[in-house]
Amino acid sequence: MRRLGYVVAAVVVLVSSTACSRGANVTIDYTRTIRRLSPLAIGMAETGWRSPYVLANDALERRRLARLNLGYVRMHLVYQVSGDPTSKIVCAASGCDTGPSGGQWISAIKAVGAEPVVIVRTKSSVDAANMVKHFNINPITRKPDPSRRNYVRRWIIGNEPSSNGYSVASYSGYFNDDARATKAIDPNIKIGGPTVAWYDETWIKQFLKLSGSRVDFVDFHGYPQKGTTKGNVPTLFRWATTTGNDVSKLRRLIQATVPSRASRIGIEVGEWSLNWGGNAQGDTNFNAVWTADALGHILQNGGLSVYFGTKGNAIKWSDNWVVDDMDHTVFMHVDDPRAPYHGYGMFTGEGLFRSFGQSMVSTSTTLPNVDIFASTDPKNIVAINKSESVAQSAEFSLHGVSSATVDVWQKNQRVLFKDPPVHRGTIRVHNGTFAYHLPPMSATTFVIT
Numbered sequence: 001m002r003r004l005g006y007v008v009a010a011v012v013v014l015v016s017s018t019a020c021s022r023g024a025n026v027t028i029d030y031t032r033t034i035r036r037l038s039p040l041a042i043g044m045a046e047t048g049w050r051s052p053y054v055l056a057n058d059a060l061e062r063r064r065l066a067r068l069n070l071g072y073v074r075m076h077l078v079y080q081v082s083g084d085p086t087s088k089i090v091c092a093a094s095g096c097d098t099g100p101s102g103g104q105w106i107s108a109i110k111a112v113g114a115e116p117v118v119i120v121r122t123k124s125s126v127d128a129a130n131m132v133k134h135f136n137i138n139p140i141t142r143k144p145d146p147s148r149r150n151y152v153r154r155w156i157i158g159n160e161p162s163s164n165g166y167s168v169a170s171y172s173g174y175f176n177d178d179a180r181a182t183k184a185i186d187p188n189i190k191i192g193g194p195t196v197a198w199y200d201e202t203w204i205k206q207f208l209k210l211s212g213s214r215v216d217f218v219d220f221h222g223y224p225q226k227g228t229t230k231g232n233v234p235t236l237f238r239w240a241t242t243t244g245n246d247v248s249k250l251r252r253l254i255q256a257t258v259p260s261r262a263s264r265i266g267i268e269v270g271e272w273s274l275n276w277g278g279n280a281q282g283d284t285n286f287n288a289v290w291t292a293d294a295l296g297h298i299l300q301n302g303g304l305s306v307y308f309g310t311k312g313n314a315i316k317w318s319d320n321w322v323v324d325d326m327d328h329t330v331f332m333h334v335d336d337p338r339a340p341y342h343g344y345g346m347f348t349g350e351g352l353f354r355s356f357g358q359s360m361v362s363t364s365t366t367l368p369n370v371d372i373f374a375s376t377d378p379k380n381i382v383a384i385n386k387s388e389s390v391a392q393s394a395e396f397s398l399h400g401v402s403s404a405t406v407d408v409w410q411k412n413q414r415v416l417f418k419d420p421p422v423h424r425g426t427i428r429v430h431n432g433t434f435a436y437h438l439p440p441m442s443a444t445t446f447v448i449t
Contacts, residue, residue, distance in 0.1 A: 030400030032362040043072025047309035048096025050317040056100030065112040067351035076119040085130035106150040122158035125181040144186040160197040172210035179214040190216035199246040212258035217266035227275025244297025268304035284325040291343025292443040296373035379448040385438040404429040412442035
């Protein structure tokens with residue numbers, strides 16, 4: 001039988017903080033900041049899919065993304081007629097809606113509170129320079145003007161060139177030409193590349209040797225599975241950890257290859273999600289928990305996260321029935337949040353609770369299959385239990401916080417994949433400790449006041 005929804009009585013286990021007398025198994029050190037997070041750190045790629053319900057003209061989609069508190073949204077734009085700067089600027093992604101203008105796309109991105117980053121085609125030095133001029137140059141002063149409504153500060157050259165027939169030498173040559181041409185128009189912009197389809201260290205290292213004097217941020221992509229069949233859950237979580245570690249490896253590679261500019265070169269995982277093709281495990285609570293875990297590892301290692309993408313992955317692009325992995329059958333409407341939306345929401349709050357803070361602090365745990373991410377300015381903790389069947393009793397020790405109030409929000413297998421995290425109650429920190437039950441396959445956010 002098809003059901004429009006379902007209600008499950010949640011069993012909430014609030015463990016007294018006195019349980020910590022047995023010894024903490026999770027430590028959060030608020031006296032030790034490990035990195036400052038960029039305001040752009042949590043971002044998404046706009047797909048441009050599902051005409052006419054696209055970001056440029058879909059008010060509901062804009063409201064959904066605004067609630068995610070994104071810092072960064074990527075858009076792929078081209079001139080409708082290459083070489084003709086009087087022609088219309090349109091979305092360039094495969095299958096996207098070419099009706100809205102470039103200005104409408106950028107305005108929509110800024111309307112959700114995010115900074116735009118624009119992809120231009122690889123062989124595009126003339127078009128790229130004209131596009132920078134279009135968005136960034138004041139027609140009266142003929143100078144760059146960051147106060148312009150649709151000013152674009154960040155630009156990306158090409159998309160996955162290593163998978164589209166370019167050698168590293170040919171791509172780097174085009175990249176250098178485009179960087180020179182665009183910065184001649186506006187020297188204040190930031191240029192990123194090479195956008196390889198996965199962390200290909202050999203390719204990236206050669207790119208840094210050829211273009212390291214010009215690149216401002218290094219971008220790589222990653223997807224763990226095609227998505228036509230279900231993947232192994234522990235393997236997929238290992239991918240999340242490895243992708244975060246790849247950010248750290250890339251930082252070391254930049255320092256070794258371009259030492260004079262290393263401190264000025266950023267890193268972003270410029271495309272990622274569970275599946276690059278099919279929809280296996282897409283509409284599942286697992287996907288929400290996995291997305292939160294992957295995001296945490298990227299942030300913890302110092303990368304910007306650009307999830308792919310908005311319509312189609314984070315939010316629904318059509319009305320239809322969906323059956324999840326728990327055999328719940330639900331009807332979803334266009335623009336309804338999907339599982340990854342709520343994975344992001346465990347960090348951003350999705351309008352329900354306070355967003356993750358501006359800096360990450362040191363964490364450690366002895367609990368198996370549990371990842372912990374914590375912030376300060378303000379103080380939030382995101383705890384991920386990756387086990388499909390085993391709950392964990394987490395006993396927290398907070399260095400630098402002796403007493404506080406903690407609001408608890410959670411996504412677990414009792415919460416339908418399409419529904420937001422549930423408020424599980426408020427608990428207290430006493431003598432720097434509290435304890436909480438982490439159900440199997442769950443993401444729990446502790447908002448500390």
